[in-house]
Amino acid sequence: MYGEVVATERLTPQLVRVVLGGPGLEEFVLGEDADQYVNCFFLPEAAPYPVPFDDEAVRELPREQRPYPRRITVRAWDAERRELTLDIAAHGDVGYAGRWAGRAQVGDRLQFRGPAGGYRPHEDADAYLLVGDESALPAIATCAEAVPAGRPVVAVVEVEDAAGEVELTSPGALEVHWVHRAGRHDGLDDLLAEAVAALPRPTGVVSAFVHGEAAETRAVRRVLLREGIVAQERLSCSPYWRRGMDDEAWRAVKAAWVREVAAEPLD
Known part of the structure; x- marks a missing residue:
């Protein structure tokens, strides 16, 4: 699947909104999770092929010519207009996703797989806590919007400074x-962790x-689990x-890190 850039917007110095449309989204269907994401493929400058490309064929190319996969949160999906909104963390020319988003122009194409997800605010919870930095801000925003009406939801978000703040909304009682x-x-x-504690x-x-x-x-995680908050x-x-x-x-060490964290004693 792929989309064509129809609009871009610099939301903050560290966050770029890219809206995708076009015939490559004909089969896109959004799932039920609040933190939906797509696996995007960002082309290196040496790529000798356009989007859309054949997945199997590019795997045979030298590493420097193959696309770099990155998970990007689905900020919004307009089923009527068939437009997909992605908010992408960008720090200048650092990182393939951010560099692409910062340079994206109308008509550019982005190929991806998905969507997928893993979290939706539990319907039977009494309160909700959403925590992260700019990279998680789009997912925090979508999760806040999925909280049941009237229930307390607290978001704790780290950004560089006040220029990195964006408006968050929720049917819940948002703080x-x-x-x-x-x-x-x-x-x-x-x-x-200090802010949450x-x-x-x-x-x-x-x-x-x-x-x-x-x-x-x-x-x-240590604060929340060791204190019995969650x-x-x-x-x-x-x-x-x-x-x-x-x-x-x-990416080379992430799996080992996740295993180490999961095995960490909580008492």
Whole structure:
């Protein structure tokens, strides 16, 4: 499947919105999870082929010519207009996804597989907690919009500074805490965990979504599980990236990291 860029918008210095349309989306069907994502394939500059391309054929090419896969959150799907909105974290020319989004122009094409997902706010929860950085902000936004009406939902989001903040909405009783890392040169791994630990303890059953930088999600997970704030079966926790590593280096060690975190003692 593929889409053609019909519009782009710089939402913040670190977040670019890309809207895809065109005949390549004819078979797109959005799933039921709130954190839906598509596996996008970003072409290197040396790619000797256009989009759409044959998956099997490109696997035979040298590594430097093959597309780089990245998971990108579905921010919105307009079934009537057949338009797919992706909000992509971008930090200048760092990272294939962000670099493509920052340069995207109307008519450019992006190939992907999916969608897929793994979390939807539990219908029977009494309260909801959504935590992450810019990389998780699109998913946090969609999860906030999927909370049952009237129920308390707290979002704790780390961004560079006030320019990185965006409006979040929810049918629930939404409370947003923005955490700025500008000026911080140490302690970044604990920045979100400290903010979460400082919150008033929610009452009742809590459904939580914690995604973003690996060390930070791990630290938040420790707070939530060791303090008994969230039951493990109601916690969606996933590392999207790792500070100090590029995409390829992180992909090489991510599975081992996830196993290590899952085996971590909680007492």
